[in-house]
Amino acid sequence: MRTALLIFSLLFISIFAQFPEDKIPHTYKEIAEKVNSLKTTWNATPYERDFRPLLGTIMNGEIKLPEKKFKNKVLNLPETFDAREQYPKCESIKEVRDQANCGSCWAFGAVEAMSDRICITSGQTVQTRVSAQNLLACCTSCGFGCSGGYPSYAWRYWKSTGISTGGLYGDTSECQPYFLPPCDHHVEGSHGACPETVDTPECKTDCSDGNKKEYKSQMTYGLSVYSVSGEENMMQEIYQYGPIEGSFLVYEDFVTYKSGVYQHVTGEYLGGHAIKIIGWGVENGVKYWQCVNSWNDEWGDKGFFKILRGTNDCGIENTAYAGLPEM
DSSP states (O other): OHHHHHHHHHHTHHHHTTSOGGGSOOSHHHHHHHHHHHTOSEEEOOOOSOOGGGOOBOOSSOOOOOBOOOSSOOSSOOSOEEHHHHSTTOHHHHOOOBOTTSSOHHHHHHHHHHHHHHHHHTTSOOOOOBOHHHHHHHOGGGBOGGGOBOHHHHHHHHHHTOEEBOOSTTOTTSSOOOSSOOOBSSSSOSSOBOOSOOOOOOOOSSOOTTOOSOGGGGEEOEEEEEEEOSHHHHHHHHHHHOOEEEEEEEEHHHHTEEEEEEOOOSSOEEEEEEEEEEEEEEETTEEEEEEEOSBOTTSTBTTEEEEEOSSOGGGTTSOEEEEEEOO
């Protein structure tokens, strides 16, 4: 981990040079004020909570999934692409989930992209949600549940074992809904306080109360799973097949994101985080990835955010994961 952090520190040395260690702000209020005073590519707001329990992506020690080889590349990719607009009937692409106070981002980024791809592959007719609950609780090889996990293992598990259907907390229309309700991660809002501690739920091989479907009939599977890396390959994958799961290093300033194109400028390292990438674009001459977070729609830009594209900011272009569903 220290080696990885050193490498990324060197990548961002030109930015860090503006803020010697003894001058880096250490509260979210100070960080937001610093970001806004710089008039950089994004705007910040002073959230108040501790976000570290939510950062559950383990950034080293992952298995290597096969690297996607593109035999038929699209030669002229558009300047802007948004899967929400390309596939308007796929409701899951527009959805912002909430992992609550569990470090399950590694699972959420995976099942969100899987859900989208099932819909896309079906011609926008199948609106199934793949269950974050089932993946989190049952994939023992994926890591440590609410204490963190590996995105690559999640995709491999989808292919080897399968993941049941299941959406948001309280939704019994599918097999296993998420076990925690939305909560206020950052400021007092409409959801209520997050629990102080959260244990990984027990793996169950039946559907929740209120859903009478047979568990085995509610399983979804990956036909193939793989990794993609680098700006061009990630764009090709999203454009041809749909959203992907990305991961990046989170620093304190990301927590304060409100709008614009995020790029790391100040603050200490907090942990690894996984999200869903649904497209790309250019804002005021700045290239970005369009991403969906899993901290509910009261964080950031209604749950969405943009991050700098083409410079591997915070390692966002190192490795992403995706796959095709078995239909």
